[in-house]
Amino acid sequence: MTSFSLLAPAKLNLFLHINGRREDGYHELETLFTFLNYGDQLTFTLTETTEIEVTGDTTDIPLKDNLIYKAAVLLQKHTNSLFGAKINLTKILPMGGGVGGGSSDAASTLLALNKLWQCQLSLSELAALGVQLGADVPVFINGKSALAQGIGEKLVNVELPSKWYCVVHPSEHVSTAKIFTHPDLKRNTPKLKGHWQQQTLANDCEPLVKKLCPEVEKTLQWLLKYAPSKMTGTGSCCFVEFATQKEAQHVLENLPHNWDGFIASSVNISPAHTQLDAIH
Numbered sequence: 001m002t003s004f005s006l007l008a009p010a011k012l013n014l015f016l017h018i019n020g021r022r023e024d025g026y027h028e029l030e031t032l033f034t035f036l037n038y039g040d041q042l043t044f045t046l047t048e049t050t051e052i053e054v055t056g057d058t059t060d061i062p063l064k065d066n067l068i069y070k071a072a073v074l075l076q077k078h079t080n081s082l083f084g085a086k087i088n089l090t091k092i093l094p095m096g097g098g099v100g101g102g103s104s105d106a107a108s109t110l111l112a113l114n115k116l117w118q119c120q121l122s123l124s125e126l127a128a129l130g131v132q133l134g135a136d137v138p139v140f141i142n143g144k145s146a147l148a149q150g151i152g153e154k155l156v157n158v159e160l161p162s163k164w165y166c167v168v169h170p171s172e173h174v175s176t177a178k179i180f181t182h183p184d185l186k187r188n189t190p191k192l193k194g195h196w197q198q199q200t201l202a203n204d205c206e207p208l209v210k211k212l213c214p215e216v217e218k219t220l221q222w223l224l225k226y227a228p229s230k231m232t233g234t235g236s237c238c239f240v241e242f243a244t245q246k247e248a249q250h251v252l253e254n255l256p257h258n259w260d261g262f263i264a265s266s267v268n269i270s271p272a273h274t275q276l277d278a279i280h
């Protein structure tokens, strides 16, 4: 196989507790990750030179900063691969929306090129490379819904019931770094004791983001008409959960005209892994 496509799925943080700040500035957190059957589309084609070419919806991001390019170069250097690749991106996920699009692109690139270049690195070796690109990359490499600890890289797989989500993307962009460096961020939630299902679960970034971005506050309020609303990651996307597609579709159909959103079902195994396993 010298060319194939993979999805880079979205993630949702079903809760996000911040337990403290480390000396390097990163935060200790506890979060529950689920994957959505919805994401960016990436096509990988093997080339016989070492060049890495990224095409498609990449205009906003300089090549050297693109997490797809960075992931490819990292793997190439780590394995001394003499191959290259042409990678085409169809961007579907909102950038900086808290659904992990950049991290998921990076993870799908590592997974795909590991196969295309026959590097034969294990998932834990790929995750160790991935965490150098972002705290969220390992969960996408691991490919299973998981409870994460540490900076988000210590993962315990969990089985979650499949749900339907309506995800709304407010027009305001939220910088993850800005939230994590803000003095008013709540950083003192005690670590979970016992099973997470028996606890009160929240997103500790939500009060601060609501204060800084009125659009997020407005979105969460509007969604409350339908179901308990939550924010994912450091925002700005907000979501509501349902048992059926019909209920999620109903919210999407009623979105105010200038708002963006999508619906998707959650899956316990990342669609990138399901697709990769089907390639021989």
Ligand SMILES: C[C@](O)(CO)[C@H](O)COP(=O)(O)OP(=O)(O)OC[C@H]1O[C@@H](n2ccc(N)nc2=O)[C@H](O)[C@@H]1O
Residues within 6 Å of the ligand: 013, 016, 025, 026, 027, 028, 029, 031, 098, 103, 133, 134, 135, 136, 137, 150, 151, 152, 176, 177, 180, 233, 234
């Ligand atoms: C908030 C989450 O989206 C939850 O899934 C992630 O933990 C963020 O993951 P990410 O976007 O892959 O994060 P990175 O690209 O590694 O870091 C973005 C910014 O967030 C801060 N950051 C990130 C993760 C973490 N546990 N503590 C942090 O303080 C970093 O210092 C950096 O300034």
Ligand SMILES: Nc1ncnc2c1ncn2[C@@H]1O[C@H](COP(=O)(O)OP(=O)(O)OP(=O)(O)O)[C@@H](O)[C@H]1O
Residues within 6 Å of the ligand: 061, 065, 066, 067, 068, 094, 095, 096, 097, 098, 099, 100, 101, 102, 103, 104, 105, 136, 176, 233, 234, 235
């Ligand atoms: N291929 C890429 N896709 C999206 N963003 C990228 C990519 N490469 C680099 N970036 C940079 O990464 C930043 C964060 O992107 P991303 O879409 O992952 O944010 P996010 O959904 O808030 O992620 P998280 O929840 O992990 O914080 C973007 O603002 C962009 O500058």
